[in-house]
Amino acid sequence: MSNSVGVVIVAAGRGTRMGTAESKQYLLLQDKPIVVHTLEVFQQHELISEIVLVTGEEDVDRCREWIAVYKLDKVTAVVPGGSERQHSVYKGLQKLRTTWVMVHDGVRPFVRPEDIAACYQRARQIGASVLAVPVKDTIxxxxGAGTVVSTPDRRSLWAIQTPQTFRLSELKGAYERAERDGYVGTDDSSLAERAGITVSVVEGSYSNIKITTPEDLDFAEFTGRTRGEGL
Known part of the structure; x- marks a missing residue:
């Protein structure tokens, strides 16, 4: 099992930018909850042996029902998350028994199977990897006063996506170190970098969007239709 790969899908957030009473990960995309689309990508991927879904405490039961309805048998646990994303991921990590782990946003249903494979291969080579795309805009x-201080070279800037891939034992160690130090990072790789783990960028796709606003949902519907795969 030295090459076994598990996934923690994080869907515990209660995003407010969507402007709906329902959490964004449970809104319907082509008549199916967004998070189910995301789970199906990993369910169908040959590399993945285990999936842990981290969700809000009040959503655990309906998520378990969907897992049964959609036959997502790689999902080994549905666990309630913590107060911060970081705490939610750590709770998910505790449930995995694989050597490697990918952490992925529940509201990124368009991640491509080949990008999942590329992230895993790069992590095996380097130690850890993150899916990302080059920044298109000038940054x-x-x-604090709104004055431009500098214009970084765009060629050195990447917009980070998920999945992010690590050796499970190393990511757990990075999380435990952050907890001891009272450090809260913006993503998993920031904790890994802080713990001295080398993280490599894998170029992904601009279609691997994080659905957080109504406009994103419109784009997701369009993307799902134009892919012609019925998702």
Whole structure:
């Protein structure tokens, strides 16, 4: 099992930008909850042996029902998350028994199977990997007064996506170190970098969007139709 790969799908957030009473991960996309689309990508991937879904405490029961209805038999646990994303991921990590782990956002249903495979291969080579895309726009660093301080070279800037892939024991160690130090990072790789783990970027796709606003949902419907795969 030295090459076994598990996934923690994080769907515990209660995003407010969607402007709906329902959490974004449970909104319907082509008549199916967004999080189910995301789970299906990993369910169908030959590399993946285990999936742990982390969700809000009040959503655990309906998620378990969907797992049964959609026959997502790689899902070995549905666990309630914590107050921060970081705490939610750590709770998910505790439930995995694989050597490697991918952490993925529940609201990124368009991740491509080949990108999942590429992330895993790069992590095996380097130690850890993150899916990302080059930044298209010119980025300005701005101070508190709104004044431009600098213009970083766009060629060095990448927009980070998920999945992010690590050796499970190393990511757990990075999380435990962050907890001891009272450090809260913006993503899993920031904790890994802080723990001295080398993280490599794998170029992904601009279609691997995180659905957080009504406009994203419109784009997701369009993407699902134009792919012609029925998702």
């Amino acid at each position: 300005k660093q701005v101070d």
